[in-house]
Amino acid sequence: MKVERHFADDTQRDLFALVEEIADKELAPRAAEHEHAGRFPRETVELLGRSGLLGLPFPERWGGGDQPYAVYLQVLERLAYRWFAVAESVHLQVLAAHGLARFGDDGQRDRWLPQLLSGEVLGANALSEADAGSDLEGIRTAAVREDGGYRLSGTKSWVSHGGVAGLYNVYCRTGGPGLGGLTCLMVDARTEGVLPQRPEHKMALATLPTAQVVFQDVRVDESMRLGRQNRGMLIAASVFDHGRLGIAACAVGLAQAALDYAVAYAKERVQFGSPVITFQGVGFLLADMATQIAAARALVLEAARIRDAGRPFSTQAAQAKLFATDCAMRATTDAVQVLGGHGYVQDHPVERWMREAKLLQIIEGTNQIQRMAIARSL
Numbered sequence: 001m002k003v004e005r006h007f008a009d010d011t012q013r014d015l016f017a018l019v020e021e022i023a024d025k026e027l028a029p030r031a032a033e034h035e036h037a038g039r040f041p042r043e044t045v046e047l048l049g050r051s052g053l054l055g056l057p058f059p060e061r062w063g064g065g066d067q068p069y070a071v072y073l074q075v076l077e078r079l080a081y082r083w084f085a086v087a088e089s090v091h092l093q094v095l096a097a098h099g100l101a102r103f104g105d106d107g108q109r110d111r112w113l114p115q116l117l118s119g120e121v122l123g124a125n126a127l128s129e130a131d132a133g134s135d136l137e138g139i140r141t142a143a144v145r146e147d148g149g150y151r152l153s154g155t156k157s158w159v160s161h162g163g164v165a166g167l168y169n170v171y172c173r174t175g176g177p178g179l180g181g182l183t184c185l186m187v188d189a190r191t192e193g194v195l196p197q198r199p200e201h202k203m204a205l206a207t208l209p210t211a212q213v214v215f216q217d218v219r220v221d222e223s224m225r226l227g228r229q230n231r232g233m234l235i236a237a238s239v240f241d242h243g244r245l246g247i248a249a250c251a252v253g254l255a256q257a258a259l260d261y262a263v264a265y266a267k268e269r270v271q272f273g274s275p276v277i278t279f280q281g282v283g284f285l286l287a288d289m290a291t292q293i294a295a296a297r298a299l300v301l302e303a304a305r306i307r308d309a310g311r312p313f314s315t316q317a318a319q320a321k322l323f324a325t326d327c328a329m330r331a332t333t334d335a336v337q338v339l340g341g342h343g344y345v346q347d348h349p350v351e352r353w354m355r356e357a358k359l360l361q362i363i364e365g366t367n368q369i370q371r372m373a374i375a376r377s378l
Helices: 010-027 031-037 042-050 069-082 084-103 106-118 232-268 280-308 314-344 350-360 367-377
Strands: 123-126 142-146 149-160 167-173 182-188 194-199 210-221
Touching: 010 042, 010 069, 031 084, 042 084, 042 106, 069 084, 069 232, 069 280, 084 106, 084 123, 084 167, 084 182, 084 232, 084 350, 106 167, 123 149, 142 167, 149 167, 149 182, 167 232, 182 210, 182 232, 232 280, 232 314, 232 350, 280 314, 314 350, 314 367
Parallel strands: 123 167
Antiparallel strands: 142 149, 149 210, 167 182, 194 210
8 A cells, every 4th residue: 555644743653653553463364254254343443442543533631642633534544444344433433422522511521532532432323213314304213301311212223333332322302393303312321221233234344233223211311411402413413524534534445455456466467468457458447546546535635634724624524425435436346347257256355345335325424415415515
């Protein structure tokens, strides 16, 4: 993976050296075996937590790394290059902590952030429902006020980290219809009535559990409410923007892995007396992949720099997510094509990467939703 990196200081340089070592020695050798067995790599996520990689964009006060988002996203890209499921787990953990770090009070942060950033407790955002995906106005999970807190009931779908998370951020209806009636409640997974269901059988990411979570008459203390009542959509919108950047970075890492694998294969594969990389049909395909990946990486980092400068970045995040995930889909599909029949069998990882890339076009807002957001901004 020959990518030019620029670091502001030796701390960032040392950080990335650590990431390279962990990715190459701990992630790459285990990815295929775990994906085949469908085992969640809890011990690997804990290692990343002990190494400080789960808290990079958060303040040092709560165990974070105080790093710019542009640095965090480059780390995420490198993790995805070696094992997308682990990078996605890191991404999910950062998103689960984001609402708390930005909208919570110091008491909430002191209690939960150190546990999330160290990996001691896994977090999950519970937004979607069977009839509420991109359309959050359809949320039916509801919380009724009672003395000192809420009584929460409903079912959340497609909860990543569902069943392994220790803390759920549940977006629920506490007011009237529409987005103005939503509130975010933090729910300890050990609370009576929190009932994770069996993991979904997905076409990829078998190691990362995704499940429905039923909240059956769950008592939630008022101290666990994030932000103001009926203002949960403000938290969700911020999570969406940061989530799109994280997914875009993962997409770049996955696409780069596919390109590097395809190039290595094309150099070694000889047909008609020459390596196939010398054939225009293959060489031009690889050239397009390399160019699109470079453009995707540039979009991601530009959006991150705008965010780090404290400026609005919603449109740039949508553009980065749209372009990078479409790029990953093309790159992984083309990598399969370069390998031909070898690309279609599980002896090579490109077929798995192609299945993983499809997910990237769907989660954190489908790419159709990204186009709508970008069009509105025009």
